[in-house]
Amino acid sequence: MNASEAAASFALKVYGWVGQGALPLSRPWLFQRARKGKEDKARLNERFGYPSRERPAGPLLWLHAASVGETMAVIPLMRELRRRDIHVLLTTGTVTSAEIARDRLGDTVIHQYVPLDLRPAVQRFLDYWQPDVAIGVESEIWPTTLAELNQRQIPQILVNARMSDRSFQRWMRYKPVAEALFSKLALVIAQSDLDGQNFRDLGAWPVQVSGNIKADSDAPPCDDVVRASYNVQIRNRKTWAAISTFDGEEAIVAMVHRALKAHTGLLTILVPRHPERGDEVEAMLKEKGLVVARRTRNDPITDETDIFLGDTIGEMGLYLRLTDLAFVGRSLTADGGQNPMEPAMLGCAVLSGPKVSNFRDAYQQLVRKGSARVVRDAEMLAKAVHFLLTNDLARTKMIDAGLETTQEMRGALAATMKGLEAHISPLSVQAKLVPRAAGTN
CATH class of the missing domain: 3.40.50.2000 (Glycogen Phosphorylase B;)
Incomplete structure (x- = not known):
């Protein structure tokens, strides 16, 4: 391990230690957010990795969409996955995105609030749900979660990936840390050629380009x-x-x-x-x-x-x-x-x-x-x-x-599904071998 790699490893360890130290303060912080309407008070335990739903039998794909825009973007993707009989666990970080998921998808997917990026919460979440594949949307990179997925050999993929100029410049200032993180991704499917090159420069591989799947989203509905x-x-x-x-x-x-x-x-x-x-x-x-x-x-x-x-x-x-x-x-x-x-x-x-x-x-x-x-x-x-x-x-x-x-601009969804094929086809085959419980979707 050279000096840069050692520095990156130490920086990520410090991140983990800070997270451990912040754990006692996280519940008061979440209660404060709940009072402002930014958290669902009845479901705060989900943020610590405690489940509120039963895990279905068979393959499970975990998809994380941070907020409303990301959730809306991947609704067509989730529908495609469900057509292949793959169970989808959707996590979001905001109350509004949870409401969008409920209104647009109902019980066709399982919704949970994303666990805080703290080791006990992430480990508890992964121990229970045991996802076969994890997919993040756009720019979601959480060091502890990524490390835990990597340790369990669960591939993490980033779809509709984008990187603003400011984010790229910030990551480049800490390039060894960026490479230590981005190299753990199993696949990046980027929105544009420039986004794709930025991810490659930061250590991600392989990287594909699909276009923006928001162009494939249905127009928002209206009464x-x-x-x-x-x-x-x-x-x-x-x-x-x-x-x-x-x-x-x-x-x-x-x-x-x-x-x-x-x-x-x-x-x-x-x-x-x-x-x-x-x-x-x-x-x-x-x-x-x-x-x-x-x-x-x-x-x-x-x-x-x-x-x-x-x-x-x-x-x-x-x-x-x-x-x-x-x-x-x-x-x-x-x-x-x-x-x-x-x-x-x-x-x-x-x-x-x-x-x-x-x-x-x-x-x-x-x-x-x-x-x-x-x-x-x-x-x-x-x-x-x-x-x-x-x-x-x-x-x-x-x-x-x-x-x-x-x-x-349409066509990014098809390109994304093609890029994901090597990861989701085995799950689709496995899903067909699992007997369906009565009344399940």
Whole structure:
């Protein structure tokens, strides 16, 4: 072992020791998060690896999707795995992603909250569930979990893998540690050629490229009765949506609305990334003299309504179907961006700030084809919204380009399944040899 390898090994040991020392503090920390609505208080034991469901007989694939975006992305993948009779254990880290999983998948998969990356919790989790394969989504790398899987010779795969420029630069500063971790992955299936090269540079092998499986996701659903009711209330008012916004972006949206309201009779649909911020966002809007209708209260949209505040979970399909122009947040005051493919595939012209490293490849394709535009600041956003609301031809061209581009981007799911074949085919064969218990899926 050379000096770099020894340093990496010591750094990972220190990580483990720190985790052990933090174990007594983890339960109070989780209770504090539960009080804020960020944890399910009734299921906190799952975060320590204690199961709340029975393990089914036969092969089991553990798939971890950290939050809502990752969960939505791999729903088609989980459905494909279930068609092969492979049991899927889905872990998530947020309450909202658990609700999405329940609403979209029901009992077809087993849901648990992901155990904390602490050795006792991870060992307890793995001892009980005994997964045959573990799949992480996008950028989930947890040192203790990876080490435990490696020790048990359970292959860990990363699908739809991405690496932002900032993350890559940070890992490169600690390259020996990165290589010690990434070399343990059995397979990486990356979103783009650049993502793939970044993972290779950090020690991952083999690495394949599939494209972004979010392009293969179904369009988010919508209750047509609710949609029709809101369309009647909105009538012929001009609308735009600001979706997946982060702190600071809602104030910019309010400024844009106030600047354009007198000229367009505008209704702004505002959907914060974290719905639990609804009270905070409403208070800010009211301080600025704006009239707010909240979805959680079923407030009607009247002629006086300035902002329709979409503070619910799982209704993005509704909000995007009430407009054809959407600004995608976490791109002006926060960094990383959010998924632009959902609004594009639902017939919206797309606007975004410049900080979109988490969706770099998708934005490059959408901008290149003319279906998305990048704005630098609040003033430029206001000008872009005004131009597109008052120029039907330009807006329609962007919408048509988005529909075409998102269709062209499809195919990543098939490529991912092909890449996984060597790992999942044996499980599929084994599953067919296991007698099904009465009433199981």
